[in-house]
Amino acid sequence: MRLPRALTAVCLLAACAVALPAVAAADAPPGRATTADDAFAQLHSPLLVIRQEGVQALIDLLPGVRKRVIAGLTGSDWRTQVHLIEVLARDESDEALSALLKHFEHTDETQALLIRRTLLEDASITDRLLKAYRKDPKLLLRGAPGSKRAGRRRADLVVLLQRAEIEQKFLSRKSKTGSTGYYKGQYDLLKDPKLGKAYRDQALQVVAGIALDEAVPVPGVYRTGVYRFVRPHFVDEWELRGMAINAVAELSTAADTTVIERLKVKLAELEERRDKQYFELQRVGRRWNTDTKPFQDALMAWDDTLGLYGDFLACIYTVDPSSEIHELVEDYLFELERYRWPYVPIRRQGYIAGTLIRVGWYERAIIAYDEMMRIYNGSRALGFYNQACAYGNWSLEENLSKSKAAEYRRRALWCLDRAVQYGWSDIGWMSQDRDLDPIRNTAKYAMLVETIKRKLLPPPDDED
Numbered sequence: 506m507r508l509p510r511a512l513t514a515v516c517l518l519a520a521c522a523v524a525l526p527a528v529a530a531a532d533a534p535p536g537r538a539t540t541a542d543d544a545f546a547q548l549h550s551p552l553l554v555i556r557q558e559g560v561q562a563l564i565d566l567l568p569g570v571r572k573r574v575i576a577g578l579t580g581s582d583w584r585t586q587v588h589l590i591e592v593l594a595r596d597e598s599d600e601a602l603s604a605l606l607k608h609f610e611h612t613d614e615t616q617a618l619l620i621r622r623t624l625l626e627d628a629s630i631t632d633r634l635l636k637a638y639r640k641d642p643k644l645l646l647r648g649a650p651g652s653k654r655a656g657r658r659r660a661d662l663v664v665l666l667q668r669a670e671i672e673q674k675f676l677s678r679k680s681k682t683g684s685t686g687y688y689k690g691q692y693d694l695l696k697d698p699k700l701g702k703a704y705r706d707q708a709l710q711v712v713a714g715i716a717l718d719e720a721v722p723v724p725g726v727y728r729t730g731v732y733r734f735v736r737p738h739f740v741d742e743w744e745l746r747g748m749a750i751n752a753v754a755e756l757s758t759a760a761d762t763t764v765i766e767r768l769k770v771k772l773a774e775l776e777e778r779r780d781k782q783y784f785e786l787q788r789v790g791r792r793w794n795t796d797t798k799p800f801q802d803a804l805m806a807w808d809d810t811l812g813l814y815g816d817f818l819a820c821i822y823t824v825d826p827s828s829e830i831h832e833l834v835e836d837y838l839f840e841l842e843r844y845r846w847p848y849v850p851i852r853r854q855g856y857i858a859g860t861l862i863r864v865g866w867y868e869r870a871i872i873a874y875d876e877m878m879r880i881y882n883g884s885r886a887l888g889f890y891n892q893a894c895a896y897g898n899w900s901l902e903e904n905l906s907k908s909k910a911a912e913y914r915r916r917a918l919w920c921l922d923r924a925v926q927y928g929w930s931d932i933g934w935m936s937q938d939r940d941l942d943p944i945r946n947t948a949k950y951a952m953l954v955e956t957i958k959r960k961l962l963p964p965p966d967d968e969d
Contacts, residue, residue: 541570545577548585556588563592571596575604586612587619594623594630602633610658621662625669625735635666639700664707668721669735671695671708675715676738678748682933685744687751687863688940689898696756709756713764716749716820717771743809747816754820754863761824768821775814782807786848795847808851811841815856819863826864834864854880862891867899889924893917894940901943910943917941918949930957 544566547559563570574596577589590608593601609620624630674694679685695708714721714732721732740748757764782803789803818837822830838860841853850856854877861870871892878888896917900910921929921944932954935941944950 541566541573544570545573548588560588560591564595567592567596568598571598571601575601578604578608583616586616590616590620590623594627597629602630606659609662617658621665624662625665628669628673628736631666631669634662635670638663638666665735667704667707668711671704671711672734672736672738675708675712675748675752676740678752679740679744680931680934680937682931684931684934685740685748686934686938687748688894688938690755690939691937692752692755695752705756709753709761709764712749712752712756713767715745716753716817717767718746746813750816750820754823757824759825765821765825768817768824772814772817772821775810775817779807779810779814782810783848790847800847804848804851811850812852812856815860819860822864834860855884858888858891862895862898865898867895870895886924886927886929889920889927890929893920893924893944894938896920897940897943914943914947917944918947921950921953925953925956930961932957932961 539562541563544559544562547555547562550556550559563574571593574589574592578586578593581589586608590605593605596602605620605624609617612620624634675692677694678691692712695712696705710721713719718731720730738745753764753768759765786800786803786807789800793800795801815837818830818834822834838857841850841857844850844853854873858870858873858877861867861873874888874892874895878885894917896913899905900913900917905913921941935954941950
């Protein structure tokens with residue numbers, strides 16, 4: 506439904522002031538140092554721009570200057586050390602990474618934070634460190650002999666490295682073509698059994714933090730306030746919330762009582778908010794016409810809260826389909842149906858159909874999508890596509906006869922055909938949407954993919 510190479514343990518040699526031969530950089534830009542001596546001299550300039558040129562010059566001179574840079578970590582002033590950290594972070598060797606980690610153990614808290622951020626912001630470094638840790642956990646966790654602080658720093662670093670990886674995997678679920686819908690199994694990569702239950706628990710903690718917009722209590726950074734990503738991202742807030750709610754539903758089990766209770770608290774907050782917004786909408790409606798900005802703003806605020814309430818409700822039902830939650834779902838659907846003009850949710854029918862398909866009530870979802878397409882003529886491609894997903898999932902239900910399952914797969918193909926006729930063209934999303942797996946290996950599905958490709962590709966140039 507749409508809606509590093511392994512790290513090796515390299516001991517740092519005692520710092521010594523050994524003059525290395527000057528190393529020349531080929532085709533250096535004008536003004537940039539071409540020898541190691543010149544580059545190191547630039548690091549002591551009072552001007553930031555000159556120091557930055559020195560950093561880039563040393564990066565260009567790698568690996569010839571690596572040992573000198575490593576030695577400088579313990580023999581230089583604080584500001585120069587900061588620049589040398591930047592150089593080593595750009596060095597892809599295990600020796601450089603090992604030196605960074607050893608410096609990380611002993612340096613002051615400010616530089617430790619800088620190193621940690623540097624390691625976290627580079628996905629390739631994160632991958633290398635995690636691969637090394639998973640191959641030999643003691644490699645990152647052993648710390649300095651007799652140093653509790655060093656051991657704690659490394660343990661915290663592992664947690665943050667995993668968090669960066671979890672966030673990266675989570676964000677990758679947004680289709681390359683821009684879609685942020687949901688399908689069963691979309692977030693399986695966050696509960697990889699090879700990584701163990703602790704990793705899955707951390708992943709659940711992360712996605713729950715995003716969904717609830719709460720700070721995740723991981724060591725070292727972002728202890729309070731709203732959720733903050735370790736690295737920059739380019740997904741807007743509403744898409745993130747929707748993706749995270751779906752991820753929580755997929756990762757959670759009935760045993761995750763703490764998470765479920767947090768979701769229920771949020772649901773109660775949203776219920777109270779939507780009621781207040783509805784009364785505010787009525788107040789504004791008595792004062793302003795329906796086509797005025799105050800009324801439309803109040804309507805949109807109420808509509809957004811109704812949709813978010815439905816997202817959380819469907820999530821909780823997926824994890825805990827108790828009679829109490831079942832009744833709440835029915836009440837929510839009934840509430841959406843009862844509103845009359847002018848206080849009608851803007852996306853009412855979409856909320857109804859989306860909730861039904863996410864809780865697995867496929868027959869009712871298909872009917873709701875029919876109604877949605879009747880009301881909103883421009884949504885036929887999306888409506889038929891989601892009906893194809895509903896039929897695909899329905900065909901997999903237990904206790905279904907073979908003939909009935911085959912019939913639902915035929916209907917899924919018919920709906921997907923109609924979706925393509927009405928303009929559906931997101932092959933990228935189709936290729937990863939597991940709701941279509943029951944019909945993916947059919948000749949009809951392959952034909953529809955080729956039809957979309959012909960529509961998307963420009964006609965060949967005229968040979969004449």
